[in-house]
Amino acid sequence: xxxxxxxxxxxxxxxxxxxxxxxxxxxxxxxxxxxxxxxxxxxxxxxxxxxxxxxxxxxxxxxxxxxxxxxxxxxxxxxxxxxxxxxxxxxxxxxxxxxxxxxxxxxxxxxxxxxxxxxxxxxxxxxxxxxxxxxxxxxxxxxxxxxxxxxxxxxxxxxxxxxxxxxxxxxxxxxxxxxxxxxxxxxxxxxxxxxxxxxxxxxxxxxxxxxxxxxxxxxxxxxxxxxxxxxxxxxxxxxxxxxxxxxxxxxxxxxxxxxxxxxxxxxxxxxxxxxxxxxxxxxxxxxxxxxxxxxxxxxxxxxxxxxxxxxxxxxxxx
Amino acid sequence: xxxxxxxxxxxxxxxxxxxxxxxxxxxxxxxxxxxxxxxxxxxxxxxxxxxxxxxxxxxxxxxxxxxxxxxxxxxxxxxxxxxxxxxxxxxxxxxxxxxxxxxxxxxxxxxxxxxxxxxxxxxxxxxxxxxxxxxxxxxxxxxxxxxxxxxxxxxxxxxxxxxxxxxxxxxxxxxxxxxxxxxxxxxxxxxxxxxxxxxxxxxxxxxxxxxxxxxxxxxxxxxxxxxxxxxxxxxxxxxxxxxxxxxxxxxxxxxxxxxxxxxxxxxxxxxxxxxxxxxxxxxxxxxxxxxxxxxxxxxxxxxxxxxxxxxxxxxxxx
Numbered sequence: 001x002x003x004x005x006x007x008x009x010x011x012x013x014x015x016x017x018x019x020x021x022x023x024x025x026x027x028x029x030x031x032x033x034x035x036x037x038x039x040x041x042x043x044x045x046x047x048x049x050x051x052x053x054x055x056x057x058x059x060x061x062x063x064x065x066x067x068x069x070x071x072x073x074x075x076x077x078x079x080x081x082x083x084x085x086x087x088x089x090x091x092x093x094x095x096x097x098x099x100x101x102x103x104x105x106x107x108x109x110x111x112x113x114x115x116x117x118x119x120x121x122x123x124x125x126x127x128x129x130x131x132x133x134x135x136x137x138x139x140x141x142x143x144x145x146x147x148x149x150x151x152x153x154x155x156x157x158x159x160x161x162x163x164x165x166x167x168x169x170x171x172x173x174x175x176x177x178x179x180x181x182x183x184x185x186x187x188x189x190x191x192x193x194x195x196x197x198x199x200x201x202x203x204x205x206x207x208x209x210x211x212x213x214x215x216x217x218x219x220x221x222x223x224x225x226x227x228x229x230x231x232x233x234x235x236x237x238x239x240x241x242x243x244x245x246x247x248x249x250x251x252x253x254x255x256x257x258x259x260x261x262x263x264x265x266x267x268x269x270x271x272x273x274x275x276x277x278x279x280x281x282x283x284x285x286x287x288x289x290x291x292x293x294x295x296x297x298x299x300x301x302x303x304x305x306x307x308x309x310x311x312x313x314x315x316x317x318x
Numbered sequence: 319x320x321x322x323x324x325x326x327x328x329x330x331x332x333x334x335x336x337x338x339x340x341x342x343x344x345x346x347x348x349x350x351x352x353x354x355x356x357x358x359x360x361x362x363x364x365x366x367x368x369x370x371x372x373x374x375x376x377x378x379x380x381x382x383x384x385x386x387x388x389x390x391x392x393x394x395x396x397x398x399x400x401x402x403x404x405x406x407x408x409x410x411x412x413x414x415x416x417x418x419x420x421x422x423x424x425x426x427x428x429x430x431x432x433x434x435x436x437x438x439x440x441x442x443x444x445x446x447x448x449x450x451x452x453x454x455x456x457x458x459x460x461x462x463x464x465x466x467x468x469x470x471x472x473x474x475x476x477x478x479x480x481x482x483x484x485x486x487x488x489x490x491x492x493x494x495x496x497x498x499x500x501x502x503x504x505x506x507x508x509x510x511x512x513x514x515x516x517x518x519x520x521x522x523x524x525x526x527x528x529x530x531x532x533x534x535x536x537x538x539x540x541x542x543x544x545x546x547x548x549x550x551x552x553x554x555x556x557x558x559x560x561x562x563x564x565x566x567x568x569x570x571x572x573x574x575x576x577x578x579x580x581x582x583x584x585x586x587x588x589x590x591x592x593x594x595x596x597x598x599x600x601x602x603x604x605x606x607x608x609x610x611x612x613x614x615x616x617x618x619x620x621x622x623x624x625x626x627x628x629x630x631x632x633x634x635x636x
Contacts, residue, residue: 006489030494039554040547043491043500043540074547171324173361176348182361197516198548222361229358229392230516236357268596271589273629278586311591 003069003107005045007054014061022058023067023107024051024100026092032085038073045071048092055099067105067151068093075156076111077121079128085111087135094143106136107151116161116261117203156264163263165192165283166209169255170224172246180218180240185257188223188280190231193262194269197230206233206241209256214244221257226278273303275311321387321425323363325372332379340376341385341425342369342418344410350403356391363389366410373417385423385469386411393474394429395439397446403429405453412461424454425469434479434579435521474582481581483510483601484527487573488542490564498536498558503575506541506598508549511580512587515548524551524559527574532562539575544596591621593629 003023004010013020027045046054058065070089076082086108093106112128115121132150140147167189173182195202206221218240223231234241246255270276282303289296306316321341322328331338345363364372376383388407394400404426411424430446433439450468458465485507491500513520524539536558541549552559564573588594600621607614624634 006491008489033494038547040540040550042494042497043502043538043542043550044545044547171326173324176351176360179360184361194512194516198512220361222358224361227362229356229362232358232361265595268594271592271594274589274592276586276589277583 001067003067004054007046007050007057010054010058010063014063016063020063021066022063023069023105024054024065024096025069026051026071026089028071029088032088041071041073045069048095051092051096052099055096059099064102065096065100066102067107068096068103068148069107070109072109072111074110075113077113077123079124079131082111082128083131083135086132087139090136090139093148094139094145097143097145104146104148105151106148107153108132110153110155112152112154112157114157114160114261114264116263117205119205160261160264163261163266165259165262165266167192167221167257167259169246169257173222175220180220181245182222183219183243183255183257184222184224186224187283188225188228188231188277189221189233190223190226190228191270191276191280192223192283193233193259193266195266196233196235198269201238203234203238204262205260206243207258207260208244209258210253211244211246211255214246216242217245219243219245223280225280228277273307273311275308279305279308281305281308319385321385322372325364325368325375328372328376328381332381334381338381339384340381341387341423342372342383342414343387344369344389344407346389347406350406359389359391363387366413369410369414370417373414377417382420383414383418384420385425386414386421386466387425388427390427390429392428393431395431395441397442397449400429400446401449401453404450405457408454408457411466412457412463415461415463422464422466423469424466425471426450428471428473430470430472430475432475432478432579432582434581435523437523478579478582481579481584483577483580483584485510485539485575485577487564487575491540493538498538499563500540501537501561501573501575502540502542504542505601506543506546506549506595507539507551508541508544508546509588509594509598510541510601511551511577511584513584514551514553516587519556521552521556522580523578524561525576525578526562527576528571529562529564529573532564534560535563537561537563541598543598546595591625591629593626597623597626599623599626 001021001023002013003025005025010022025045027047028041033039033042055065070086072082072085072089089108090106093103097103113123115123136150137147167185167187169183170186171184173184175181190197193204221233221241243257244255273282276282284302285300287298287300309316319339319341320331321343323343328340343363345365346359351357351360373383388404390400390403390407407426408424411421415421431441433441454468455465485503485505487501488504489502491502493499508515511522539551539559561575562573591600594600602620603618605616605618627634
């Protein structure tokens with residue numbers, strides 16, 4: 001089902017001989033922006049006047065608007081705020097319904113937070129869904145409308161905790177006086193986890209997978225497959241990262257450091273399969289899937305240098 | 319020539335039967351960090367004690383240290399600061415020279431700024447080089463040392479202005495009351511120019527290539543090949559972007575908007591040739607090279623969907 005972001009988009013579809021089921025996207029109102037919604041959300045969707053005009057235009061064709069797409073935000077861990085925002089969207093749905101009587105889906109959009117970024121995270125998912133249903137029911141009952149089907153878009157919630165990135169500690173370097181030691185990793189943080197640079201304050205759950213008997217203390221991770229002075233974590237101002245302290249030389253059994261919750265966005269923002277910063281190769285991947293009730297494991301080796309060079313236009317023959 | 323970042327790296331090379339010419343990298347001192355140098359620079363190189371110990375170790379082998387690599391920073395547009403930092407590095411060179419008498423290259427590293435990010439940029443390149451030469455000469459004369467060869471690493475300076483990214487305006491959307499209109503581009507800003515998100519305050523020279531007769535005013539660009547609320551420019555707090563105002567509908571002759579100075583880092587940070595955010599394809603490329611005195615133009619078409627899907631592990635057969 002195409003969800004229209006702009007009245008103009010309908011004109012590209014209007015001539016389709018088959019009747020189309022369409023969605024329409026709302027545009028955030030100035031109040032939302034005043035409340036600190038990310039400015040970039042303003043570019044999506046249509047204002048109430050545009051929605052009404054489009055609904056009238058569509059009503060004169062053999063196509064139908066069946067879905068209203070709310071635009072509320074991302075990673076909304078304040079359930080009360082999330083519900084208040086959706087109440088405004090629901091008012092838009094109710095108001096448009098008289099002009100689009102076939103509209104029986106309320107798509108509350110994204111925003112459901114993932115628990116994958118913090119061990120202490122809590123969000124009452126069941127409570128949120130119950131509140132959402134009650135609110136939709138009440139608003140539609142008050143307007144004498146049937147209860148719409150609910151649709152949600154659970155991207156980050158669904159995939160963030162399906163990815164783990166494991167780094168091997170290659171070398172320990174003493175920090176300057178008073179500063180934690182550098183843990184130099186055989187990989188690149190900014191290639192594997194671009195959100196550490198892109199999203200201010202982005203945290204990942206980062207844990208050691210071995211050496212749990214060692215004393216623990218603050219460290220700073222550096223990605224030594226690039227020469228970039230920004231290839232480190234945690235970022236300035238972030239809370240310290242506590243990991244086992246393994247001494248100035250990397251131990252014979254290398255420390256393995258896992259970043260959890262990396263399944264949303266990271267590989268695609270890095271340009272999956274492409275040539276990366278400082279020619280850092282992509283790490284080997286272990287893909288674990290359920291097929292017919294069995295867990296099937298596939299290993300994809302480290303990105304070979306031939307691949308990297310061919311992405312850059314070199315013909316490799318060695 | 320390998321430039322050693324760590325004493326341990328020499329041990330991997332020491333057994334090489336051929337005599338090696340080696341460089342050594344200095345580590346920024348605590349004072350540099352106190353002066354606001356990017357914290358991430360601290361992870362590179364060796365402290366004076368480590369350099370001295372390594373020089374003694376190398377002197378007992380058939381290998382030679384011939385280059386001292388200073389670590390000063392990036393895009394240093396304050397020439398006086400740049401020279402002061404290099405003076406400290408030069409003191410390190412002079413001090414190490416007694417233990418590494420074959421060391422006759424002073425690599426002042428990166429830091430030479432590019433003029434490609436701002437039309438009003440000024441930096442006295444010739445004056446900087448003259449000051450650098452005078453300073454090196456004076457310091458070496460005072461220490462009774464021969465004048466070393468100078469090496470610089472001119473990455474950003476060399477390539478930033480060799481790339482231009484041209485966007486086509488696809489659609490104009492009115493901004494909220496008091497806000498500039500949205501210019502929605504047939505492309506993605508965050509895929510093409512990742513530094514707009516990665517480097518706080520990063521500016522590019524952005525100019526219209528046509529419609530110069532139209533009235534001009536502030537606009538905000540949105541990249542509509544992704545659905546990301548961060549795919550816009552200029553960023554909050556940046557100066558406004560002034561471009562020709564072409565009305566609510568994109569004109570019949572589309573407005574073309576060029577970003578200059580995109581030749582450094584942008585394609586590699588995005589993952590050149592890979593699958594990108596929201597499956598946004600890479601734009602067509604026009605490569606202009608000089609070959610035998612002639613300008614030769616090569617056109618590389620837009621990244622085809624088959625390429626994007628195959629990077630993600632799909633076998634495409636259509």
